Amino acid sequence: MAVAEPTTPTPLSKAPQAPDRRPTVIADDVHIxxxxxxxxxxxxxxxxxxxxxxxxxxxxxxxxxHAVKGVSFTAYRGEAIGLIGSNGSGKSTLLRAIAGLLPPERGKVYTDGQPSLLGVNAALLNDLTGERNVVLGGLAMGMSREEVRARYQDIVDFSGINEKGDFITLPMRTYSSGMAARLRFSIAAARRHDVLMIDEALATGDKKFQKRSENRIRELRKEAGTVFLVSHNNKSIRDTCDRVLWLEKGELRMDGPTEDVLAAYEEYTGK
Amino acid sequence: MQAPPHPDDGLTPAELAAKYGLSVSGARPPLLQYIRQLWQRRHFIGAFSRAKLQAQYSQAKLGQIWQVATPLLNAAVYFLIFGIIMEAREGVPGGDHNYVPFLVIGVFIFTFSQQSVLSGVRAVAANQGLVRALHFPRASLPIAFVLQQLQQLLYSMVVMLVVLLAFGQRPGLSWLLVFPALALQFLFNGGLAMIFARLGAGTPDLAQLMPFVLRTWMYASGVMFPLHAMLAEKVPPWAIDLVAANPAAVFMDLMRFALIDDYTYADIAPYPWLLGLGWALVAGVFGFVYFWKAEERYGRG
Structure with missing residues (x-):
């Protein structure tokens, strides 16, 4: 459980007994x-x-x-939640519904602010240079021009795109899938998100970038957001998450502390 | 997690959401709030359209020269076919010597609407990567594409200016009418692009169909031949007015009226400015509302 920080600006509707249990995402019997x-x-x-x-x-x-069948859970501020399950179990679909990109057939998803989904399968705009994508991505997320200018160097440095030469001025279609995923993660992570959802992003980068993004996720959590992480890599789930949801065939099979759920999952998958 | 009993424990999800001010994810914002969000993203819209404009010819060796060369070559082809081979130049107000300015204005102005529709069809469908990754009012996309076409037209206008001067047109006060005419057409094209962006997001097949529809529209609007002279002996006058009242014809005629000395109001459809304003408002308002109605569904697919 996250520790309440005295420096966090408390919202107006602060509950006096428990300022640290503020829900950020509520899924109520979601069917997709x-x-x-x-x-x-x-x-x-x-x-x-x-x-x-x-x-x-x-x-x-x-x-x-019928990809997701009646999933309900409540996520709180400051939590990092892992989503596990075999391929096709509905993890990415559930994230898309939380992000508001896929309207649920039945049930509702309530969120605090606008959740942002970070996937790895598509670059932002393939024809444009990495440079342009950084600026456009920042502006699209609602940053002002000054903010984008101020953060630009940080984003590029964080992505590590320029470590092997001046790649940021090349069109994104020339990037490897790993490079594109890194740049996307860096752009999205540059802004504080109320709810940030990451779809296997950590699995694509190299070792060094994985370390860096894990650190960045910890920072984002400290800034009082909620992080969801979909991954098939149990190690990265263990390193970043303190709670895990296990989906199987579209149903929520288990919801609990990381160690308990992962132990049950590893037994199920026969490890 | 062994937490002590919490005051929130008995609440239903909906009550809990209400208590902490959570909103339904992905819900469409009310129209006024949507307009406000769109205004907040104006820098994104501008940067996006400029970036697209530059990316357009990034793979060509001559690069940005194509911005001007493409419309010029277009006009040259139509001049060859309609001006020389088919001799459509008869009936241009003021006489044959006005045919080239007439043609160039027609081609450039029609291209603006045509390209707005074509890029509108693909505005959402071809940018799914962006739509699924980041949250912003989706109307930013079709608007940015129409802005891109406007910038393209401004390049073409430089060519147009040279052609007009070369063919003996003198700049006059009426040239200032270019600005209201362009503003009306921009509004019209924006609405059209938003309508087709929504249609194209649901039915990508439209991208295959639209070029044929647009070509039909082009021949029916008098881009390379004067409608009045072409139709005068074949159909009654009210039918000519009806054809001349179609939006593409109206915006072309307004521009020709502004720029070519010999044009008078008698040469174009009756009430041209009212017609232009009407088309702009109808398409602009309807297109915007129509697009907004499906806002929450564009990430699908």
Whole structure:
């Protein structure tokens, strides 16, 4: 449990008994259903597609995938929460719902401020240089031009993009996936977030960057945010999180202190 | 975690959320608040459109020269086909010598609307990386793309200026009318881009279809031939007015009226400024509200 810091500015609605148990994310029986077009068997040819359109058979074309089934939990300020589970268990989907990018089918997600989701699979704008992406990312997050200018060097230094030459002035499409992920993490981590969610970011960077980002996550937590981390690397979960949610087949299987849940998970996966 | 009983323990999730002022994640903000958020991101919008403009030709060796060369080559092709081969120059107000200014203005002004629609269709769909990674009012994207096209048009206007002077047009007070005409067209294009951004986010197939729709629109708007002269003997006058009242024709005619000496109000659709203002307001307001209505759904897919 995080220790209450006397320097933290306390909000107006401060509960006198427990200033340290302020919820930041509440998931209330969240269900998420994907509707997938083109997930049908049958022929994938143009004539087959035309045939389906002519015969108006939409039901056959769209399949439903129930990715998250009734997950409820409450996250508090200052917590770092790991999300574990086998591939396809709904971890990333749940994060997207918390970020407000994917409206839940049933149930609700309440958040304090705007959660930010940090994924590794896409660069920001591939055609633009890293330099431009830093500026645009900062502005898009709502930083002022002065703030961006002031933080620019920190962001570039933190990402370590320029350690092997002047890569920041090259278009992002020329970056390796690891480099792009590092730059994205650095941009998003430059601002204080109420809720920061990281999707496997720590697994992609090299050792040195992993260390640095773990430290940065600790700093972000001190600044009174909540951090969610999806990872298949139990070590990085152990190093950064104090609470773990275990999802399996879209259901919340376990929620508790890191050691307890990881022990059960490792037994389940047969380690 | 063995914590002592907490006063919050008996609350339902909704009550707990209300107590600490938590809001539903991803909910669409009210319209006025949305406009305020958009205003806060104005520097982002400006920086984004400038960056896109520069990235556009970053892989070409001549680089930014293409900003000016592309519209010029476009005008040259249409001059070759319509001015020389098909001799469409008859009927241009003031006589044949006005055909090249007429054509160049038409091509540049129509391109502004055309490109706004085309980039609008892809505005959200092609920037999913940004949309999924960061939170900002999504209307920033189509607006930034229309701004990019406006900047592109301003480059083209330099070419236009040279052409006008070369073909004997003299700068006059009426040239100042360029500014209100551009402002109205910008508003119109912005609305159009937002409508197509929402449609394109749901149905990416539109990117394949739109070039054909736009080409039809171009031929129906009198970009390279004067509508009045072309249609005069074939259809009744009210039909000509109807065709000339379509937004692309209106904005082209306003610009030609402003820049070409021999143009009078008799040569263009009746009430051109009112028509322009009407189109701008209808498209701008409807497009903005229509786009905002789906704000929470753009991260999907």
């Amino acid at each position: 259903v994907y509707r997938v077009a083109g997930g049908t068997r049958g022929k994938g040819s143009a004539t087959a597609a035309l045939n389906r359109i002519v015969r108006r058979k939409p039901s056959g074309r769209v399949r439903e995938v």
